[in-house]
Each structure stands twice: as structure tokens, then as C-alpha cells.
Amino acid sequence: MTSTVDSLLLPMQQRPLLIPVDCLADVIDYSRPTKTNNDEDWYLGKIDWRGQSIPLITFERANQGRFAEFSATARIAVMHSATGNEQLPFYGMVVQGVPQNISVSEENITASDDQPRPAETLRVTVREMAMAIPDLARLEQMLTD
Numbered sequence: 001m002t003s004t005v006d007s008l009l010l011p012m013q014q015r016p017l018l019i020p021v022d023c024l025a026d027v028i029d030y031s032r033p034t035k036t037n038n039d040e041d042w043y044l045g046k047i048d049w050r051g052q053s054i055p056l057i058t059f060e061r062a063n064q065g066r067f068a069e070f071s072a073t074a075r076i077a078v079m080h081s082a083t084g085n086e087q088l089p090f091y092g093m094v095v096q097g098v099p100q101n102i103s104v105s106e107e108n109i110t111a112s113d114d115q116p117r118p119a120e121t122l123r124v125t126v127r128e129m130a131m132a133i134p135d136l137a138r139l140e141q142m143l144t145d
Helices: 136-144
Strands: 004-010 016-022 022-029 043-049 051-057 076-080 090-096 100-105 109-111 122-127 128-133
Touching: 022 090, 043 076, 043 090, 051 136, 090 136
Parallel strands: 016 128, 051 090
Antiparallel strands: 004 016, 004 100, 022 076, 043 051, 076 090, 109 122, 122 128
16 A cells, blocks of 8 residues: 655646645735845745734745746735744745645655755656655745844
8 A cells, every 4th residue: 555645736937736635724815925145046034924023035035046926816825834944934935826735645756867956855656747845944944044
């Protein structure tokens, strides 16, 4: 009997991301962030979420890719800290639409021959769809540095 892992597919401007269900706290409408004194192009600023100010990032730029800031389908995925970082319990990531539930098992996932980009741990194919598994610990480290 093969076990399945309940996961989420995060639609992005480039390759979709595959994350564990537990990493997502909320999905909210896109709102323009408040700029802060950070020169990193992947760091968009701060947004208000449930009465707290959280950082907003673009995965594509953190992954050294292209990112067009404005899109009619843009949403914000509010992420739980994957590392348990008390300084960063939540952060936002721009996504392109609503995340979709997907069950992943050994039968329907294969590692891709494509080399992972800097903010990815692995590139995979699930049900014939190319995806990337983000390096959430690295993203969180980039935000706290």
C-alpha cells in the first residue's frame, strides 16, 4: 500500500510550486505592499495580514527568474514558517491564482533531470506536470538575514 502526501500546487508565473499542505496559512487578495528599506528585488515590502505586518516576497525573483508584478490573477499565499522561526512566523508569497490540492504518491511523482534553481530543492513531475519544490528554509533565511 502506497502512502500519499496531501500537498498544494501553487500557481506561479513560471513553474508551479509543490508544497506540503501544512505550510499554507491563508490565501488573500493581492494588495500593494508598503515599501521598506530593503534593496533586494525579491522583497516587495510589508503587507497587513490579520492585524500583523508580514513580509511579502516574489519567489520568481528569489529564484533568479523574471517576475511581472501586476497580474489580474495575483493572490498572496500566506506561509507558515517551515523552520519554526519565531522571528518569522508568517510571510507572504505572490502566487498566480488559487492553490490547488494535489495528492502525491510514489506512483505519480518523478524527479526531473532539470537542475534545481537557487531557491528550489528539487524539480519534479507529478501527473505529467512539471513542478518545483521550493527551498522554504532558504527563503526564510533570506528574509531573516
